[in-house]
Amino acid sequence: MKLDQIDRNILAQLQNDGRMTINDLAEKVGLSPTPCLRRVKRLQEDSVIKGYAAHVDQVVVGLPVSVFVNVTLVRQVESELEAFEAAVAACPEVMECYLMTGTSDYLLRVVAADLFAYERFLKSVLTPIPGIANIQSSFALRQVVHRTALPVAGS
Structure with missing residues (x-):
């Protein structure tokens, strides 16, 4: 799969905050929400985005x-x-x-x-x-x- 600069910007933004709304993401990458959502779905379907997770502090949960x-x-x-x-x-x-x-x-x-x-x-x-x-x-x-x-x- 070929990634263009907008795809890369979407990935960079989602890596920093995977919980942002599609409207916020679209604004940050310079798209309207509908085409932004289409790109995110394509990135998920093509397994570029493999999932979303919370980053847990291993020390805080007792695994230092x-x-x-x-x-x-x-x-x-x-x-x-x-x-x-x-x-x-x-x-x-x-x-x-x-x-x-x-x-x-x-x-x-x-x-x-x-x-x-x-x-x-x-x-x-x-x-x-x-x-x-x-x-x-x-x-x-x-x-x-x-x-x-x-x-x-x-x-």
């Missing part, structure tokens, strides 16, 4: 610990990659999972209430997944940058 976990599998065959991915996709503590190049196969971002909660997750959830050869955990001391908005407006 972020752990970056490098996982290496015993074998990198498709069936074992798929089995691992299905297992971690079922874990609500896993916020992100990336298939990687380099020394480890996967990089996970896991949230936890504290060190003990992470240890329980590691022992009872992650370690029992078949095919794991190595797990290395790194604890984030402080979040320096966190963005949810992609830089679409200037592209």
Whole structure:
């Protein structure tokens, strides 16, 4: 799908405030409400806009610990990659999972209430997944940058 500058402006505005009215959005991007709504619907139908969500503060809800976990599998065959991915996709503590190049196969971002909660997750959830050869955990001391908005407006 080809995005023009108006589409990109719509995306930038909605990333900043997904709850704005179509009238406010139309005004900000220089369209009347009807064509603006048509564009938003097209962006949704084409899965450019995948959904809308509230950004929740992980510290406030009692999950202040972020752990970056490098996982290496015993074998990198498709069936074992798929089995691992299905297992971690079922874990609500896993916020992100990336298939990687380099020394480890996967990089996970896991949230936890504290060190003990992470240890329980590691022992009872992650370690029992078949095919794991190595797990290395790194604890984030402080979040320096966190963005949810992609830089679409200037592209």
